[in-house]
Amino acid sequence: MKRFQFPNPRRSVWVLAITGAASVGNLFLAGLSENVVVLSGGLLGLAYAGWRFRGIRLTQRSDEKPCAAETIIPAELPKALDTEAPLDDPNALVDRMFAQGRYALLLRRQLLESLSAEQAARAVEALQKNMAMVPSGEVVLTHPFDAADLGSDHAEEVRATVGKLMRVEPLYLDRYPVTNQQYFRFVEAGGYQQMSLWDPEILPGVLDFVDQTQQPGPRHWIDGCFRRGENNHPVVGISWYEATAFARWVGKRLPTDAEWVKSASWPVRLSDGDPIQRRYPWGEAIDRDKANLWGSGPESIVPVEQFADGMSVGGVYQLVGNVWEWTAGGYQHPSLRDLSANVPWKSLRGGAFDTYFDNQATCDFQSGDHPMARCHNVGFRCALGAVDVATCGAAPSTETSPAGEQVA
Amino acid sequence: MTKSIDIPLQSYQLAKYAVQVPCYICGEGNAFDGEFCRHCFAPMALAHQANTQDVRPAMIATLGASGVGKTVYLGMLMDMLSRETDERRLQMLARGAFSINLQQITASALARCEFPDKTPNEPDRWNWVHCQVRDPKRKQPVELVMPDMAGEAIMEEIDHPFTYHGTRALLTKSAGVMVLVDGHKLQEGSLDQDHFTTKLLSYLRELDPHPRRGWPARPIAVVFTKADQCDNCFDDPSLFAERYASRLWQQCQQRFTSHRFFAAGVAGACAPRTQYDGTRVNVPLRIEPRGITEPFAWLVEQMKIG
Numbered sequence: 059m060k061r062f063q064f065p066n067p068r069r070s071v072w073v074l075a076i077t078g079a080a081s082v083g084n085l086f087l088a089g090l091s092e093n094v095v096v097l098s099g100g101l102l103g104l105a106y107a108g109w110r111f112r113g114i115r116l117t118q119r120s121d122e123k124p125c126a127a128e129t130i131i132p133a134e135l136p137k138a139l140d141t142e143a144p145l146d147d148p149n150a151l152v153d154r155m156f157a158q159g160r161y162a163l164l165l166r167r168q169l170l171e172s173l174s175a176e177q178a179a180r181a182v183e184a185l186q187k188n189m190a191m192v193p194s195g196e197v198v199l200t201h202p203f204d205a206a207d208l209g210s211d212h213a214e215e216v217r218a219t220v221g222k223l224m225r226v227e228p229l230y231l232d233r234y235p236v237t238n239q240q241y242f243r244f245v246e247a248g249g250y251q252q253m254s255l256w257d258p259e260i261l262p263g264v265l266d267f268v269d270q271t272q273q274p275g276p277r278h279w280i281d282g283c284f285r286r287g288e289n290n291h292p293v294v295g296i297s298w299y300e301a302t303a304f305a306r307w308v309g310k311r312l313p314t315d316a317e318w319v320k321s322a323s324w325p326v327r328l329s330d331g332d333p334i335q336r337r338y339p340w341g342e343a344i345d346r347d348k349a350n351l352w353g354s355g356p357e358s359i360v361p362v363e364q365f366a367d368g369m370s371v372g373g374v375y376q377l378v379g380n381v382w383e384w385t386a387g388g389y390q391h392p393s394l395r396d397l398s399a400n401v402p403w404k405s406l407r408g409g410a411f412d413t414y415f416d417n418q419a420t421c422d423f424q425s426g427d428h429p430m431a432r433c434h435n436v437g438f439r440c441a442l443g444a445v446d447v448a449t450c451g452a453a454p455s456t457e458t459s460p461a462g463e464q465v466a
Numbered sequence: 467m468t469k470s471i472d473i474p475l476q477s478y479q480l481a482k483y484a485v486q487v488p489c490y491i492c493g494e495g496n497a498f499d500g501e502f503c504r505h506c507f508a509p510m511a512l513a514h515q516a517n518t519q520d521v522r523p524a525m526i527a528t529l530g531a532s533g534v535g536k537t538v539y540l541g542m543l544m545d546m547l548s549r550e551t552d553e554r555r556l557q558m559l560a561r562g563a564f565s566i567n568l569q570q571i572t573a574s575a576l577a578r579c580e581f582p583d584k585t586p587n588e589p590d591r592w593n594w595v596h597c598q599v600r601d602p603k604r605k606q607p608v609e610l611v612m613p614d615m616a617g618e619a620i621m622e623e624i625d626h627p628f629t630y631h632g633t634r635a636l637l638t639k640s641a642g643v644m645v646l647v648d649g650h651k652l653q654e655g656s657l658d659q660d661h662f663t664t665k666l667l668s669y670l671r672e673l674d675p676h677p678r679r680g681w682p683a684r685p686i687a688v689v690f691t692k693a694d695q696c697d698n699c700f701d702d703p704s705l706f707a708e709r710y711a712s713r714l715w716q717q718c719q720q721r722f723t724s725h726r727f728f729a730a731g732v733a734g735a736c737a738p739r740t741q742y743d744g745t746r747v748n749v750p751l752r753i754e755p756r757g758i759t760e761p762f763a764w765l766v767e768q769m770k771i772g
Binding site: 352353382389403406409410412413414415417418425426427428431433434435 | 546549573576577579697734735737751752753754755756
């Protein structure tokens with residue numbers, strides 16, 4: 059549900075004036091005949107509705123800097139966020155953390171002990187609803203493209219390093235990429251001003267992470283808020299540092315490359331050899347109905363819950379397609395030895411709505427970018443190590459779940 | 467004993483050589499079985515297709531300095547339009563096997579996260595494209611010829627006219643032109659791109675200065691390439707031109723009535739790679755075409771053909 063507000067007092071005066079004129083008109087025409095009254099009332103109503111919609115469209119098309127009231131206040135935010143909850147009231151504080159989506163912090167062993175049973179169960183429920191369990195195991199990381207397809211000078215060098223077996227500990231991974239609405243909570247809570255959330259080396263650069271109206275926030279936002287109708291779209295236009303700061307704020311972290319690939323390709327190891335891994339989260343063959351890629355979707359970013367058929371075995375949405383995702387790892391390629399000597403580039407996974415080639419939208423394809431790049435098609439999702447979660451006995455009953463790490 | 471046998475007299479076939487087949491690009495005569503025109507080195511397949519299929523394709527030239535991305539742009543454009551299945555949009559069908567070479571070379575390289583090799587200077591090694599473009603706004607499909615010429619050859623022809631016969635002939639006959647400019651270099655402050663493009667437009671105007679039929683009235687799409695590395699270029703290409711390529715912008719405003727600025731990018735990100743011989747080349751880390759079809763669609767719409 060969206061809550062629109064009048065952009066300024068001047069417009070409110072105009073609305074009142076037109077409404078008043080409509081009422082007067084109706085009263086005047088009432089003296090003529092009943093039919094005329096109905097007709098005139100309808101016409102005036104239509105005229106008013108037309109004027110009202112015209113105002114909204116003009117607002118959207120205007121080149122002027124929109125004022126704060128024209129942007130959406132995410133209506134789904136619970137009241138705890140809107141009201142000033144007293145910080146000395148633990149229950150209000152917990153409610154606020156739930157409202158902000160920071161349930162992962164509540165599941166820390168130190169905090170969980172001080173929660174009530176109802177609050178703890180609520181935190182576990184939020185975890186299970188929003189994150190998928192990925193069991194421990196091994197995964198093979200390959201290089202950006204298949205060595206067999208190289209046919210170029212550095213093919214041998216790449217072949218020598220292909221097939222690195224990585225061990226992944228059990229983790230929880232967000233079922234969906236972080237949305238605009240979720241990121242708005244971070245911005246609204248002053249995430250860009252909380253220096254403890256940011257890596258020390260980027261602190262001077264945080265001031266440069268602004269939107270189109272020079273407010274702190276993702277690059278494409280206006281006046282500190284996302285565009286109308288994009289509540290559930292993945293947040294884009296954020297640097298790797300912004301993604302990391304958000305993850306810290308909600309008590310999570312970015313997944314490593316191995317964790318991301320394992321979640322997507324869901325390896326199964328039947329013998330001593332390499333595990334069998336999926337090329338795409340749904341199987342071996344490209345199916346453009348299952349991911350938002352070039353030529354398969356509306357050629358733009360779609361809400362995070364779409365393309366449900368393409369979810370991974372573990373129930374993670376849009377690992378391939380829609381937006382690229384920052385991971386914690388660095389971009390590594392044997393032939394890119396001199397790549398940006400001062401700043402290691404960061405890894406991107408998964409492909410986006412405009413990814414053109416099928417082989418660049420696979421589970422094991424790795425791209426990269428400068429950590430301060432704020433691209434139009436790069437978002438992220440968060441992870442949480444299972445060891446960091448005190449699950450209070452309600453964790454998924456998998457072989458590798460940290461059942462033994464429960465807290466009383 | 468003598469035995470009489472019939473020996474077919476095949477000398478009549480020599481008569482074929484007596485008839486000159488005019489090159490479709492330069493119009494000079496050639497032998498009927500020549501692969502390339504001996505004057506301009508354009509493929510004679512263009513002339514044979516024009517004769518046998520009774521089509522007179524229009525020409526679009528893609529110009530720009532060396533390394534600006536002509537091969538990538540053209541190859542990607544062809545590949546994207548060839549993959550298009552929505553009939554409400556521009557579609558492209560290649561005519562002749564030789565026309566698919568360019569998109570094959572480009573798509574294979576980009577899928578491997580590499581840029582295609584540089585186009586050689588020799589005109590007989592250029593890739594020519596003859597294609598049929600289906601435009602939903604037109605009743606009949608448009609036949610087009612688009613060569614991928616080497617940047618050095620274009621520069622050479624501009625500096626020393628008549629060096630490349632085919633280039634000059636093509637530019638004289640072209641119905642429209644796409645001028646590619648490296649947006650990233652422009653933003654970095656390089657003046658070469660601005661100067662070269664200005665020189666190129668001056669050359670075109672001198673080639674045919676007729677106010678209604680000549681280049682002043684023909685459509686010119688100025689495309690800022692590598693815009694993925696200068697993202698503000700996508701916001702307003704015309705403003706970008708005014709700000710970073712003022713000479714080019716001024717030339718277009720004053721001398722060409724039908725022109726428009728565009729931004730295009732193919733790679734989502736590029737990184738420098740040190741090769742084994744020590745040279746550094748840029749490699750694309752992912753392929754995300756943006757703004758590729760728009761200049762071409764505008765040009766087809768503006769061209770007085772079909």
